[in-house]
Amino acid sequence: MLLVLTWLSTLEQPFKGLYEVQKRYYDAEAWYVVPDLPWLYLPDFSFLGGFAGKQIVIPLPGAYLVSAILFVNLCLGGIIRIRKGWKNIGVIISHFSMVSLLFAGFVAHKYSKEGIMFVMKDDVSDYAQSYYDYTIEVCEIIDGELTAPYVVPAEPLKKLGPADVQRVNLPKLPFNLDVSHWMRNSNVVKAPMGDDNPLVVDGLALQVAENATLEEENAAGCYIDILPNSADGRKVRLLLYGPAGGAVTATIDGKIYGFTLVREIWPMPFRVRLNESVGEYYPGTSKPSFFMSEITRLADNGEKKFTIKMNEPMRYGGYTLYQARWSGETERPQSGFAIVKNPSDQWPKYSLYISMLGLFIHFGMKLFGYMTSSSNKNRKSASKAA
Amino acid sequence: MILLVLTTFIVSCGEDPEAIEVTDTRVLTMWDTGGDSLVVPMPMEWRKVPSTQQRVFNYRFGEGKRSGEVYISRARGGVLPNANRWLKQFDQSELASVDELPTVKLLDMDGVVVFASGRFAGAMGKSAQDDAAVLGVIAGNADSLITVKMIGPADLVTAERGRLLKFCENIRLRKTHDDGSVSSESGE
Numbered sequence: 001m002l003l004v005l006t007w008l009s010t011l012e013q014p015f016k017g018l019y020e021v022q023k024r025y026y027d028a029e030a031w032y033v034v035p036d037l038p039w040l041y042l043p044d045f046s047f048l049g050g051f052a053g054k055q056i057v058i059p060l061p062g063a064y065l066v067s068a069i070l071f072v073n074l075c076l077g078g079i080i081r082i083r084k085g086w087k088n089i090g091v092i093i094s095h096f097s098m099v100s101l102l103f104a105g106f107v108a109h110k111y112s113k114e115g116i117m118f119v120m121k122d123d124v125s126d127y128a129q130s131y132y133d134y135t136i137e138v139c140e141i142i143d144g145e146l147t148a149p150y151v152v153p154a155e156p157l158k159k160l161g162p163a164d165v166q167r168v169n170l171p172k173l174p175f176n177l178d179v180s181h182w183m184r185n186s187n188v189v190k191a192p193m194g195d196d197n198p199l200v201v202d203g204l205a206l207q208v209a210e211n212a213t214l215e216e217e218n219a220a221g222c223y224i225d226i227l228p229n230s231a232d233g234r235k236v237r238l239l240l241y242g243p244a245g246g247a248v249t250a251t252i253d254g255k256i257y258g259f260t261l262v263r264e265i266w267p268m269p270f271r272v273r274l275n276e277s278v279g280e281y282y283p284g285t286s287k288p289s290f291f292m293s294e295i296t297r298l299a300d301n302g303e304k305k306f307t308i309k310m311n312e313p314m315r316y317g318g319y320t321l322y323q324a325r326w327s328g329e330t331e332r333p334q335s336g337f338a339i340v341k342n343p344s345d346q347w348p349k350y351s352l353y354i355s356m357l358g359l360f361i362h363f364g365m366k367l368f369g370y371m372t373s374s375s376n377k378n379r380k381s382a383s384k385a386a
Numbered sequence: 387m388i389l390l391v392l393t394t395f396i397v398s399c400g401e402d403p404e405a406i407e408v409t410d411t412r413v414l415t416m417w418d419t420g421g422d423s424l425v426v427p428m429p430m431e432w433r434k435v436p437s438t439q440q441r442v443f444n445y446r447f448g449e450g451k452r453s454g455e456v457y458i459s460r461a462r463g464g465v466l467p468n469a470n471r472w473l474k475q476f477d478q479s480e481l482a483s484v485d486e487l488p489t490v491k492l493l494d495m496d497g498v499v500v501f502a503s504g505r506f507a508g509a510m511g512k513s514a515q516d517d518a519a520v521l522g523v524i525a526g527n528a529d530s531l532i533t534v535k536m537i538g539p540a541d542l543v544t545a546e547r548g549r550l551l552k553f554c555e556n557i558r559l560r561k562t563h564d565d566g567s568v569s570s571e572s573g574e
Contacts, residue, residue: 124416126416127415127416129417137412139411143425144425144426144556144558145425146414146418146419147414148411148412148413149412150408150409150411151408151410151411151412152406153408156403156406160403164403165402166402166403166405167402167405167406168406168407168408169405169407169408170407170408170409171409172409188436193450193453194450194451202433202435202446202453204435204436239436241436244436244437245437246421246434246436246437246443248433248434248435249428249433249434250433251430251433254430255430256428256430258434265412265415265417267412267413267415
């Protein structure tokens with residue numbers, strides 16, 4: 001079943017995009033999935049009547065559910081109930097390695113975090129951003145400078161439908177927020193100033209747009225209503241648009257507050273200076289074939305130089321930096337580093353070593369047993385003949 | 387029992403999600419300080435609105451049709467041609483020189499103050515407007531200019547004059563050090 005799900009999701013990816021397919025096939029909430037591929041639709045023939053052009057619905061269990069069942073099955077059958085003994089020790093070890101591999105997958109699914117850090121040559125960066133997830137950040141602005149922002153997390157926001165209103169309580173600030181009209185992909189359009197439409201804010205309005213196949217191309221948008229705690233405070237509506245960049249502001253109780261809709265910002269415990277960034281494109285294309293970055297990692301315990309290439313990441317403090325993107329068209333090339341924090345990063349590798357050990361023991365014992373019994377048979381035959 | 391479960395399910399559909407509480411902040415990063423080289427303290431009476439490609443910092447004051455806008459842009463072409471372009475939008479005659487215009491400090495430069503009022507002919511997507519005014523400051527040289535432009539109903543623009551000039555004086559540069567840390571310099 002896992003093989004079928006992997007095959008179908010791979011076929012669906014060019015049409016739906018990686019993000020959408022991962023959500024439908026592999027998310028913990030995806031108990032079942034109905035594959036949606038062009039060849040799963042009936043042809044548009046008139047003799048099919050009402051069924052012409054309709055989708056053939058084949059509900060399948062989701063990959064997370066199947067993996068969970070496999071995990072339980074392996075634990076019960078492959079480790080707990082299996083007959084214990086020296087003859088089975090290799091099989092038990094191999095089963096244990098598969099259980100640990102599945103557990104590593106669960107830990108990665110639940111606890112890993114991924115983002116991307118872009119740095120231009122000779123620049124320094126100390127943060128990564130989520131590929132897809134938007135957050136709302138709220139901070140006071142003092143003398144033109146942002147202060148540490150309160151962050152409304154991405155999880156509840158991305159579940160919002162167009163008609164939902166999410167209340168956000170901010171007990172340390174003199175107001176709360178209502179987030180409404182969440183759009184996964186949107187455009188900003190101009191509207192007449194003074195338009196009474198509640199969705200027109202300072203001559204601008206949000207318009208829902210069709211979701212892009214590549215989730216990174218989606219530009220989220222929403223409205224927020226600022227609800228002051230003071231009795232004479234007036235509700236203020238703001239329009240937030242992801243690509244706009246920079247905060248929009250409102251003055252509440254004599255202080256200026258900034259509100260930003262931004263792909264989740266992930267502070268790093270170190271800084272990265274890009275010293276050199278080189279790459280090559282496939283001939284006649286703009287697709288990089290090779291890229292490499294020389295960086296200096298700046299942390300509290302000092303500086304250290306590294307070279308990061310494709311498939312040769314840098315590991316530090318539980319973080320892994322991979323060379324993911326490269327752009328060299330301008331004078332100052334830019335590197336994009338995929339940053340992953342995964343507690344079970346190396347567990348699959350160790351699981352494979354354990355599996356290798358188990359299989360080696362099992363097949364070694366089988367081979368030894370065969371050679372021993374063959375030798376005994378030959379000896380018996382020889383003595384009989386004698 | 388089944389009815390109760392079904393009822394609960396139906397009733398809970400369509401309800402707004404539960405309220406969430408946010409009490410933690412995140413640490414500041416270079417995303418917060420590295421976006422632009424300018425540090426721009428704004429008046430409390432204005433509000434910052436979404437930026438655009440041409441308008442790095444974009445503000446509004448007033449409400450609805452009785453509102454105006456202020457924006458900071460980077461431009462080229464010299465102080466005099468840009469001043470005359472603004473005057474032309476109000477059907478005012480061009481200046482031969484900006485030497486007679488008042489000045490205000492903007493990023494350690496003497497920025498010329500340009501004012502015109504009357505019928506705004508419309509420009510950059512804005513429609514024509516009667517009884518309007520423009521008040522702005524232009525500073526720099528032919529290759530690199532910074533402009534601060536306020537446009538709106540004439541009476542509102544006149545009332546905001548002091549605030550705008552103070553706004554210009556308070557703009558300062560952000561300095562980035564070799565290790566990536568930043569500090570801001572006074573404009574003076």
